[in-house]
Amino acid sequence: MRRSVLALALVAAACDRGPLAERATRRQQTLGSQPADVRPAPELPARFGVGRTPSDSQLAAWDVDVAPDGAGLPQGSGSVTQGAAVYAAKCASCHGASGEGTLTGPMLVGREPQDSFRFGRDPKLVKTVGNYWPYATTLFDYVRRAMPISAPGSLANSEVYAVVAYLLAQNGVIEATAVMDSATLAAVKMPARERFVRDDRKGGPGFK
Amino acid sequence: MEKDTNPGRSEATDDAQIESAGTPGQRLTRRGLLAAAAASASGAVLASLPAAGQTSARVPQPATGSAAVESVSIPADPTRAPGPPTSALGARSPFEQPARAPTGVTSGSSMTPLQALSGTITPADLVFERHHAGVALIDPARYQLMIHGLVERPTVFSLADLRRLPSVSRTVFLECSGNGRAAFRAPKAEMTPQNVDGLTSNGEWTGVALTTLFREVGVRRTASWFRAEGGDAARLSRSIPLEKALADAMIAYAFNGEPLRPANGYPARLLLPGYEGNSCVKWVRRLELADGPGMFRDETSKYTDPLADGTSRQFSFVMDAKSLITAPAYPERLAGAGWIPISGLAWSGRGRIARVDVSVDGGRNWMRAELQEPVLALAHTRFTLMWEWDGAAATIMSRATDETGYTQPTLAEFRAKRGAGTDYHFNYIRGWVIQPDGRVSFAMEG
Numbered sequence: 001m002r003r004s005v006l007a008l009a010l011v012a013a014a015c016d017r018g019p020l021a022e023r024a025t026r027r028q029q030t031l032g033s034q035p036a037d038v039r040p041a042p043e044l045p046a047r048f049g050v051g052r053t054p055s056d057s058q059l060a061a062w063d064v065d066v067a068p069d070g071a072g073l074p075q076g077s078g079s080v081t082q083g084a085a086v087y088a089a090k091c092a093s094c095h096g097a098s099g100e101g102t103l104t105g106p107m108l109v110g111r112e113p114q115d116s117f118r119f120g121r122d123p124k125l126v127k128t129v130g131n132y133w134p135y136a137t138t139l140f141d142y143v144r145r146a147m148p149i150s151a152p153g154s155l156a157n158s159e160v161y162a163v164v165a166y167l168l169a170q171n172g173v174i175e176a177t178a179v180m181d182s183a184t185l186a187a188v189k190m191p192a193r194e195r196f197v198r199d200d201r202k203g204g205p206g207f208k
Numbered sequence: 209m210e211k212d213t214n215p216g217r218s219e220a221t222d223d224a225q226i227e228s229a230g231t232p233g234q235r236l237t238r239r240g241l242l243a244a245a246a247a248s249a250s251g252a253v254l255a256s257l258p259a260a261g262q263t264s265a266r267v268p269q270p271a272t273g274s275a276a277v278e279s280v281s282i283p284a285d286p287t288r289a290p291g292p293p294t295s296a297l298g299a300r301s302p303f304e305q306p307a308r309a310p311t312g313v314t315s316g317s318s319m320t321p322l323q324a325l326s327g328t329i330t331p332a333d334l335v336f337e338r339h340h341a342g343v344a345l346i347d348p349a350r351y352q353l354m355i356h357g358l359v360e361r362p363t364v365f366s367l368a369d370l371r372r373l374p375s376v377s378r379t380v381f382l383e384c385s386g387n388g389r390a391a392f393r394a395p396k397a398e399m400t401p402q403n404v405d406g407l408t409s410n411g412e413w414t415g416v417a418l419t420t421l422f423r424e425v426g427v428r429r430t431a432s433w434f435r436a437e438g439g440d441a442a443r444l445s446r447s448i449p450l451e452k453a454l455a456d457a458m459i460a461y462a463f464n465g466e467p468l469r470p471a472n473g474y475p476a477r478l479l480l481p482g483y484e485g486n487s488c489v490k491w492v493r494r495l496e497l498a499d500g501p502g503m504f505r506d507e508t509s510k511y512t513d514p515l516a517d518g519t520s521r522q523f524s525f526v527m528d529a530k531s532l533i534t535a536p537a538y539p540e541r542l543a544g545a546g547w548i549p550i551s552g553l554a555w556s557g558r559g560r561i562a563r564v565d566v567s568v569d570g571g572r573n574w575m576r577a578e579l580q581e582p583v584l585a586l587a588h589t590r591f592t593l594m595w596e597w598d599g600a601a602a603t604i605m606s607r608a609t610d611e612t613g614y615t616q617p618t619l620a621e622f623r624a625k626r627g628a629g630t631d632y633h634f635n636y637i638r639g640w641v642i643q644p645d646g647r648v649s650f651a652m653e654g
């Protein structure tokens with residue numbers, strides 16, 4: 001509780017630099033020159049108290065995020081073999097029979113020799129799950145949200161696990177006998193994981 | 209598999225398609241004329257014959273015109289007869305037909321016709337689009353914004369709730385981080401400013417400061433990021449550092465004085481001034497306070513910047529300083545030697561534009577352009593340099609510097625650091641070539 005009070009104070013302090021604070025300052029500055037019948041505007045409350053509390057079911061239905069540590073991954077599991085069937089039925093028409101891509105859907109499968117990650121230098125290199133995606137959990141999160149593009153949200157969790165397993169196996173990231181579930185998927189380390197760096201641009205002279 | 213012949217394409221290329229913005233020059237289409245006539249509720253007047261005794265100037269007709277094409281008559285002397293009456297919605301003059309392009313793209317973009325605009329404000333119906341699963345159509349009465357996660361009071365706000373809270377308005381640009389990709393990857397002499405850089409727009413956004421909303425829900429001390437999710441069919445999601453919320457982020461529900469257009473996030477979107485457009489999640493329906501990023505698809509496999517050194521830069525939110533001359537530019541043709549304004553737009557996601565320099569000799573020498581006041585932070589800034597063209601071939605270029613002292617790099621500097629394959633944040637110096645006959649084309653080597 002004490003922590004939360006601190007947090008509130010922290011946010012409130014930060015907010016003091018915000019537009020509301022500016023407005024309050026402006027109000028005070030102009031008070032001296034106001035006509036005699038003008039009173040100060042009401043002091044603003046710490047919060048206005050609008051909105052309602054979401055139900056547990058709405059929270060559960062809406063909060064579908066899957067984090068890199070596996071937080072948010074649901075029950076269920078899927079094998080590479082099961083995934084091949086899901087892929088053929090739901091994905092292949094856009095992404096090609098083996099993930100090679102078509103005019104309507106990007107290539108999903110492919111690795112570079114030594115995972116060279118020459119994307120900066122070679123504009124022809126196509127990014128795939130295997131050669132570019134840093135986290136396997138992102139694949140689950142994205143497929144469950146947005147795929148297949150004509151019917152997003154239509155796959156059961158086990159179907160998502162299965163198709164993720166299939167794509168990871170096609171990319172040579174996991175064995176063809178592997179089964180993906182909340183524990184095994186979170187443990188997968190993607191080949192490009194260490195290639196990503198945080199933004200070091202800061203403005204000022206010089207180009208990065 | 210041969211990479212050259214690989215049918216797989218990066219979906220990121222949709223951020224900056226190369227398609228032409230249409231036939232250069234003013235052409236009036238039947239559709240445009242009908243729309244203008246209908247919107248003015250004065251079609252009968254517009255389409256009527258000129259008053260007796262008056263000649264009429266025909267509005268140019270499409271070359272493919274047939275008897276079916278509506279003809280619109282403009283009186284030779286508008287002082288001799290009353291014009292059309294008042295109307296519910298203003299329509300553009302039938303002589304003006306700015307258009308976004310390309311159209312009909314569900315997962316991709318349409319670009320703002322920068323060459324058709326004056327000053328700094330983008331009309332709402334010309335703001336660029338970038339969709340990942342089409343335009344979400346949302347009933348405002350059913351709209352909800354849920355804020356949860358590391359907060360004291362998980363809360364669902366209706367649109368009415370948002371409008372009850374104190375509002376803030378701010379004029380800022382919004383630019384897709386893929387803006388300029390086509391000009392970098394596949395430059396063509398016949399590119400318009402729209403083709404080159406049309407994924408940036410600028411105007412006045414109104415909404416609720418995130419600080420206001422975060423006070424309502426009580427952000428916990430352990431929160432360091434928030435994750436924003438859109439209500440479109442992609443449920444597009446991005447993770448944003450909490451500091452940005454405390455600085456100047458807002459949930460915007462209006463643009464240029466009216467509710468957001470559906471293509472730009474109606475009824476509400478996240479707006480992060482100076483940050484790449486993709487992070488300003490449209491149709492936003494959920495903010496989750498968290499202790500780290502979610503590593504969503506659009507902050508890992510997309511919207512990361514491969515660099516020449518074999519790494520990829522992640523969470524590269526800020527749009528660095530950039531500029532583009534919008535006139536003279538392709539497909540314009542200069543009438544002849546003499547004084548002309550060289551005019552364009554400059555902007556920076558780090559603050560105000562401090563100066564814009566213009567070169568008329570391909571970057572060897574530079575002159576300081578005039579900036580139109582007020583110069584707003586994180587907003588398009590109009591620059592102009594009056595120039596007396598002597599009729600000789602020339603390459604004109606612009607180079608912006610922002611208030612942090614950052615200056616746009618040259619193409620060579622850009623290529624050296626980022627590499628020929630880099631994917632976003634194309635902010636190097638560009639220009640236009642003017643031929644002695646007055647033709648203007650995109651300078652493919654900046």
